[in-house]
Every structure is written in C-alpha cells, then in structure tokens.
Amino acid sequence: MSDEPKPKRAKKPAAEFTPEQARDAVLAKLRAAGAKGAGSFVASGAAPAKRAAIEQALAVLENEGAIAADRRKAKPKYIFAPTPDSVRARIDGLIEAKHPQLLSVANLTGSLLQPELEYLRSAVDGLAGERRLIRLRRGKTELLAHAASLRRELGDAFDAPESVAPISAGLPPVAVEVQPEAIREAYRTIASHTGLPAVRISALHRAVDLPLGDLQRWLVNEYQQGRAVLSFGDWSLADEATRAAAVEVGGERYLLVRLPP
DSSP, X not given: OOOOOOOOOOOOOOOOOOHHHHHHHHHHHHHHHGGGOBSOOSOTTOOHHHHHHHHHHHHHHHHHTSEEEEOSSSSOEEEEOOOHHHHHHHHHHHHHHHTTSOEEHHHHHHHSOGGGGGGHXXXXXXXXXXXXXXXXXXXXXXEEEEHHHHHHHHGGGSOOOTTSOOTTTTXXXXXXXXXXXXXXXXXXXXHXXXXXXXXXXXXXXXXXXXXXXXXXXXXXXXXXXXXOEEEOOOXXXXXXXXXXXXXXXXXXXXXXXXXXX
C-alpha cells in the first residue's frame, strides 16, 4: 500500500448569490421585522460578494420606493415604505397598546421611524376626525386617548359617533355563520406576506369562505366594537375588485382593515 498522501479535493466555488436572492432575502427580513424595521441583513462573517449583493438590493428597493430608511443613526434601519394608511394604523396601534396612558405627539415621534414622520400629523388628524382618537389638552400639550379602548371600558356611557351607520345599513342579511377566528387567521396570513398591518378587504374576502356581504357586515360590527381598524386606502389607484369590497360607514368608504390581536 502506498504511503503517498492523497491529493486534496479542490473546494467547490461558493454558489453565486444572485440579485434575485438578495432581493428576496431583504424582503423576507423586513416582513419578519415588521414595524420595528431591520438594520442588519447579513451575518458578520458573510462573504463580501453576498454583502455587496444585499447592499445593492437595498439600494434598488429604496430607489423603487418599495422600502425606506431611517438614517438618524450611524447604521440605517429599513422598513417597507410607509403610506398614510400604514402610519394611521401604526399610530392607532401604539396608542391602543399604551392605554390607559395618554400619549403626546412628541411621544409618537420617538416611537416612529424617520420615514413615517412625514405622515404623523395628518394621521393624527385623520384618526381624531374618525373618532378613533380623542384629543385632550393639559396646558399647551395635546394628549391623545384611544377611543375604542375607552368605549370598551365605559360601554354605553361612551356612545359610538352618530356618524357611524348601523351595522346592518346597506348590507344584506347574514347568509352563513361567520367564523371570526378563521377570518382573523386569514388576516394574519395576508399581513405576514405583505409586511403591512392594514390589508385590502378584497384580499381578505378572497381568503375566506364567506359571502362578501357577510364579511362586510362582520367588519363593520368589529369596527363599532373597537376590534377592527378601517382605513381609507387610495381609491384612485384601486381596481374594480378592491373598490367593490369596500366597507361603507357613515358615508365613508374604506378599502383596508387591520385586526389587532
């Protein structure tokens, strides 16, 4: 038997990390991070080529307007590009989570990422106009309370706004039994895929085995009970199916819904 050492096998070159893989990795990371955003997309020991591909994907996605960056610190933090509706839903959730503590606009500023601040004031004004938030004042400071949480606690002593239409207004009678948890599970699946808390009502309808009228009726009821957040969405950009699924309350039509846990 020969004592000669066996030649070492040449290592296979590492598989190329493609731009498509980098893009998918960035979007997956952002979906997992949710509203808090993500600042790191590769491990510290990642190959330079992979790191470069990720940085390129971030630059392309930001240039496309799909994502946005908070650069107030040395290391940027990325989120899906905010919209007026996503910021409205975010603020509503923040104030609900802090209830019964009252928050000021300054408190909200510290809780939002830089790209979201553009929509902060209009979001607060919109939520207050919908009676989702209640404005209070202490000295010169405006404080915000979560209306739906107060309504749940105070019951009949805190009436829903008169502008909110009755649950049955304009909707057909219930045809089948509604399964709330099935609807909420479908909502969570859609929200996890899109990375946004507010989902299209039309998408939710496609995901549940329920007539559209019954789903709309249920959503209005959840809204009036403070268990759902309706958002306008962009009517001008919505297709026919998205508009057809809109929920109408108090003369306003809503394309999006958020179902807090």
